[in-house]
Every structure is written in C-alpha cells, then in structure tokens.
Amino acid sequence: MFKRVLFLTFLFFSILALAIDPVKIFMVPKFTGAPYFVATEKGARVAVNELKSLGLVVDFFYTGPSVANTEEQIRIISSLIEQKPDALIVSPNDAEALSSILKKARQNGIKVVTYDADVADPEARDVFVNQATFMSVGETLVELVAEGVGPEARIAIISADPNARNQNAWIDAMKKYIQEKYPKMKILTIKYGYDRPAESLQAAQDIINAYYPNIDAIVAPTSVALPMAAEAVLKAGLKGKIFVTGLATPNDVRRYVKEGVIKKFALWSPKDLGYLALYVANALARNMVFEIDGERFVAGGKLGLYKIQKEVEGSKNVIVLGPPLIFDINNIDQFDF
Structure with missing residues (x-):
C-alpha cells in the first residue's frame, strides 16, 4: 500500500x-x-x-x-x-x-x-x-525436460546466434542447473539457426539425422527456432519420441501444442x-x-x-x-x- x-x-x-x-x-x-x-x-x-x-x-x-x-x-x-x-x-x-x-x-x-x-x-x-533472470529461465527449461522425459535426458539445443548474449546466458544457466540437480542429464550439441526459419529448420533436421534415436529432447530458447524444431520432429514422424520445448510466443507454436508435438513451453x-x-x-x-x-x-x-x-x-x-x-x-x- x-x-x-x-x-x-x-x-x-x-x-x-x-x-x-x-x-x-x-x-x-x-x-x-x-x-x-x-x-x-x-x-x-x-x-x-x-x-x-x-x-x-x-x-x-x-x-x-x-x-x-x-x-x-x-x-x-x-x-x-x-x-x-x-x-x-x-x-x-x-x-x-x-x-x-x-x-x-x-x-x-x-x-x-x-x-x-x-x-x-x-x-x-x-x-x-x-x-526474467537468466538462472530462472535456464532452470525452467531444464525442469520442463526433466518432467517430460526424465532426469537422464539427452538434449540438443538450437540457439539463435553464437553471440546472442541472452541465449548464451540461458544455456550457461541450464548447464549449471543440470550439473547441480540432474548430473546424468546431458547436452549433446548446440546448433544455431540465426533467428531465421529456414536455418532453424535445417539445424533441427541436422540434429535428428545425426543423433536420433540417441536423443530425447530438443530445446530451442528462441521464438523462431522452437516452431521449426517442432516442424522438423513432425516431418520426421517422431512426435512423442523427441520431446520439444523452449521459448516462444503462444501464437508461434499454438498449432504444435494442439497437435501434441510440444507439451509445454515457457516465455513471459x-x-x-x-x-x-x-x-x-x-x-x-x-x-x-x-x-x-x-x-x-x-x-x-x-x-x-x-x-x-x-x-x-x-x-x-x-x-x-x-x-x-x-x-x-x-x-x-x-x-x-
């Protein structure tokens, strides 16, 4: 008051x-x-x-x-x-x-x-x-994966740009939180889509081709890459087999949530x-x-x-x-x- x-x-x-x-x-x-x-x-x-x-x-x-x-x-x-x-x-x-x-x-x-x-x-x-604080975003993304896949999930990340400070800070926070709370969880690779749909889709497809079936989740902390990751999983016929989450606006990923490709995601x-x-x-x-x-x-x-x-x-x-x-x-x- x-x-x-x-x-x-x-x-x-x-x-x-x-x-x-x-x-x-x-x-x-x-x-x-x-x-x-x-x-x-x-x-x-x-x-x-x-x-x-x-x-x-x-x-x-x-x-x-x-x-x-x-x-x-x-x-x-x-x-x-x-x-x-x-x-x-x-x-x-x-x-x-x-x-x-x-x-x-x-x-x-x-x-x-x-x-x-x-x-x-x-x-x-x-x-x-x-x-939001970098740590709160990183922790949220890791907890979404742990809830959706389990504490030993194998993760690939699609970020925006190697020099994108916010994405880098969120990924660093994820790494720190994983080490502290889920030591058996692993980040297998980090790819970059440069906040462009075509490049983000290609990054997701490259991840699937290189790592599936030895990958459990794709995390995309960018509103451009998250729908493209969901699209790649859908096109590959891997809905329900690769967990997809990250950061995006509801309008960006509404279709993929309703189709069940994305179960949960975060933003502000x-x-x-x-x-x-x-x-x-x-x-x-x-x-x-x-x-x-x-x-x-x-x-x-x-x-x-x-x-x-x-x-x-x-x-x-x-x-x-x-x-x-x-x-x-x-x-x-x-x-x-």
Missing part, C-alpha cells in the same frame, strides 16, 4: 514539476517481423497512450532490420542517433558488436534502454529491462516487456527516476513500481520483469501474442 501511495504521489508531482514537452523514443528490435517483437511493440504503444492521457506525450517510432542482421541494426541505430531522439530502446542482435554504437548514443545525450537482450558492456546503456509476456521498457525509457528521458534510501525506482504504469537493481547476475542497473510463464494445451488459448 505504501509503495502504491508513493508511486501515485510521485507521479502527480512529477507531472506538475516537469516541462510537459514531448519526448522522442525509438524502439529497435532484433528484427521487426517476428511476432515476439511485434508484441513488444504493441505493449510499448499501450504505454505511449497511457502516458499521453497523463499529459506526457511520447513521439514513438518502431524500426529495425526486417531479418536478424547485426550490421543493418548498427546502421539503423547510427541513422537514428543523427535524429537526436531522447531515448532508444534496443534489443541487440550481437552483445559485443552493438556496444560501440550504443556508447555513441549515450555520448550524444541519448538515454539507452536494452530489452530482451543486453549488450556485453553495461556502460553502453543506462538500464537493461530483463524479461512480450507485450508487458515492451510496455515496461517504454515506461523506463520515458522515465529516463524525463528524469523521472527517483531514489529512496539509496535505491532507484521507476514507475511501470499498471505493472507497478520497479527497482533498478544495482547488480543482477553480474550485470549492473537491471530491471527484471518477472518469472517465466508456463504454457500448455490447457492455457494456451488464454493468450494472444
């Missing part, structure tokens, strides 16, 4: 005290076509409309590569810097490669928020809005992630981050009050949306994103 009163009081006086000039914010996803990132855009636009109703106008633009392409993402961000926005919200394709251009944005007085994935150098952004609400990232970017741009007893907080609209944590899993200045959600045949139709 105290936090809610504090939030409302802060919001009221901030609106009165701050110049209510519009701020310009660009959201740059890894690539624009994925339903996952379309959902983050929708969430951001909901936040824009809420802020407008409070007199805080945001000129919001959503732009990025049409497919996963690090060089194109850097080129787009470079052109956006020249437009002198107040803030950028970016999901980096490559944790290392994006650091330099985002540092340049900060040097030009632009507030930088990373979301969905972070950069390698935390000095390249102001805040990382993380959908990408709409809420985009919503929160927009609120954070707006707060930074307007200097609406406030401090209590040495801790910094940001108002996240309907999601509530969020602390900017000084350090989470080795990264500084992080906001965590919340724990992963589990989807299955019983609840998937309750979600439309």
